[in-house]
Amino acid sequence: MEFDGAAEARNTRGRVVMLVDNGVNGDSRVQKAARSAAAAGWEVILLGRSPHGQPQSWRLGDAEVRLLPMPDPLARRRHEYRRAWLRWPLAYPPNGIAPWRAQAAKARQADLRFRQAQLTLAARAGRPDPLGQRLLRLRTLTAQLRRRWVSFRYWQLTRAQNGRKYRNPWDRSFTWFWQRTRGDGAWRRLEPGLWDYELAYGPVVDQLAPDLIHANDFRMLGVAARAKIRAQTAGRTIRLVWDAHEFLPGLKPWRDNARWLPANVGHEREYAPYADAVVTVSEALGDLLRGQHDLTERPAVVLNAPAVGDRPTGVDEPQPDIRRLCGIGPEVPLLVYSGAAGHQRGVDTMVAALPELPGAHVAMVVNKPTGPQTLEVLRRAARLGVADRVHVLPYVAHWQVVPFLAGADVGVIPIHHWPNHEIALITKFFEYSHARLPIVVSDVKTMADTVRSTGQGEVFRAEDVADYVRAVRAVLADPARYRAAYDRPGLLESWTWEAQAGILDEVYTRLLPGSARPGAGLPSSADALAGGSRPTVGLPA
Template sequence: MSSSPEQAGHRGAERGDTSRVVMVLTNFVTGDSRAQKIARSAAAAGWDVTLIGRAKSSRREESRLGDARVIKVPARMTGQTYRRTHPPRGLLGWLGYRSADLSRMRCEEQRARRHDLQVELWRARELGANPFHRMRLAWLRARLRWRGYLVEGRRRLYERSARRFQRRKIAPSAWDRIKTRTVCALSHDKGAWRYQPELTDFEIAFGPEIDKARPDIIHAHDVDALGLAVRAAARARKAGRTVKVVYDAHEYVAGVVRADPSWSPVMTHQEAKYISLADAVITVCHPLAEILRDRYRLLELPAVVANMPERDRPDEEPVSDVRTVLGLDPRVPILVYPGVVTPLRGLTTVVEALPRLPGVHFAVLVGERHRYVVALEERAAELGVADRLHILPYVKPHQVVDFIRTATVGIIPLLPTPAHQIAICTKYYEFMHAGLPVVVSDMRGQADLTRELGNGEVYPAGDATGCANAVRAVLADRDRYTKVYDAELLERFSWEHQVPTLLGVYTRISAAKAMRQASRRVGIAENHGS
């Protein structure tokens, strides 16, 4: 009696033939809620899961995440460091020093030579000098002066190149983008390795660890892990083993806007090169699934596994809540935003709306106090609302819902980018499970869902007045927006509802492998029999 591929895949997993899953992500694991939930859920379902991420220290670290094994490997990031200290040079830049280290060494060497010449002159005055020696000292003095002009000139040219490179990373010009895209398109992989040298660093750090784990399935989290997974599968194929690759597209790579103008074209090229070699593609929302299918002419629509909160979260140490941490009375309205903080996330809009919202506080959960966070605080001080802007540290991903539950409104003020137009952030679902109404900018994905559910208000992106009006509307009748959060809705928008799709992908591709191996064994047996 024949069996279905699904049944074959489950039996293979039970035997241990096709059950080893290695998940690869190039971040530090701790802040990646999606990777953590996938690892825990797959391991709980019986798969032998190893999650490979990056260590913050120079030591290899091992731990457990539920039934999954976590390995964090040190990445020396030699290429990235070299790129940072050896900025690209323009025409005049080629006359300057190549790096900060070389510039500093030459300046220190010049200073030492100058000090040594002072000793030579003192020695000549004390001991006397013949005409030949005086001529030599005159020559040394002239040579040192000429060399000083040269060293100083090259130092200034290097620093000019470095400043231009830093400015370009902060605010790249249209010419920067055109040049980068052209180089990446014409030079293919050379452009990738040159403009994003961390790809080399990741290959050196993660490649051997993936090979050592001898996976049956490699789950590549995000585009910078896709090439790692496919190259590891190619090495395994050369060694006689078949390894399946799952590409987990976390975002619309071609639509991402970053300060580094080379990131999007390089990573889009990497995605285009490797995605057709993946055995399955999963992603975070239906619009992105359709874009990936159409853009890369995939044979089937990628499976959608949205990054939603778990109904049954891991039992760990209890977490406080935002209202208790801020020490605010239950009647004081609190807007809350947990997540990545960059200019394109639009938090400046909310800060500028605070003067129009007397008594309303704004709590932002951030990973680090970087330049933009400081700029937010400075802007709040200019507007006289510094006492109502609160910068709080991150909590663990599975603790976010409980921490923000005592806030009043969840806010997502994204500014327009192609990626933001289709995105529905994880924090949106976290707001739902925390029972918070939402105020969102009019990015298409989140705006359409908000209007469909009736759980909040939408305002024009970047409009502080519109943001304030939307917040006032929600505060005026908060219960009207939160009553939609019944048990059925929360179950629909929960991680547990996503897990069957994820496991179905694993089962399908592992079953295909098991059936192919079985047919190969049958063919070998028939050849022996004949």
């Protein structure tokens, strides 16, 4: 794939390069932002990370998507390239020889089984080979011993690679030292894998010569800030919009080490001052960001609301029916959960409550229907004797989400108390709302406060199965009472991506005042969100 960064944007309001650290599919916020900005007259090029190491390209409406190959050798720690002689002296070296040895051992055993079959057939035909049989037994014994030896050394290598956690005294001291000596710049030693993003994305951004960079979340902030500074030294001006999806200090580190969070927080603090504007997903998160980074103005709030427009033109895919996929009729109470099945998402609470909710079924619409976390939920359902009432379904296309969910009786958000769970109305909240589902939500602050104020559902104490059962029973007893909340004038209209796209366009226009389009209204939902040559996932975690 060839990148032509020399061409200037033609007949557009300006060139916008959006950056995201994933493969785009599955990130509905990024997809909607790219589509709606392109429909509003901006030339939009969305750069993401190829999951397969090969460049890819397609279109989302009028926006172009490019996925970049990104080698990530710096993401591996240096000790992963070395042998752990003292702790695991018999481990294979970490150079790829271990899987080769294991496969070779399997090949030898397959050859010996074939040789045994040959000798057996020869004996049946009256041509016994006693010497061959004795030699084969000796070779088989040798192969078994060798296989066990290979397996033992491979096990030692696995323990050496996975056994070290970054929470021991040495690593805490290492982290403390670099934080004291380098401050926020300590990320260069603590999380050097952030440079892998720079080396993959940075040259492409420079070639594209954007007027504005829209950086999604903390990893892309540094890439965008450095591109802005390089352009400035070359006499060009780039405006930077930082789209903060989460409050980084409140994240649970995805790796079990003491370095990840302070490194990434320092990286974010170093580059946040280069943002010309900040947008985020809720007022509460905006207030946290303003305090964390001493922002001079409150971030603009662009909600993770769904697009409610028509399906893309030329798409004849039939609308899936959630009840048919579950194999149940319209009279069966159906509770739906959409998103990832991780423990902190609280799906276990829904399953644990089913023995107290006879007749009710649960539909889990998840990104990984056969993933380990989903399978663990199903095992728990089997232990409780309710496996026949738990149905795992895959994501559907983004334009199908709301009507798909509307076939259920209750939308459930049972998430646990984590800082980022407290401060936003998440995507599934809006999708349930547009499906006009009563919502049962745990007492995480922002969503619980909203549900209480609108009357669209019930709130229960997070991880409290008995209180969850109470909330579900209340909703099932009088669902019309909760659905009536959606009749409030303007409520659902304000919870659409079309409304949010106007906010984002105002941010762009303010930063590039010469780009205003006289008399231009907001694009219709069909114009902004239709099109695209590939189906996209519409149910983010």
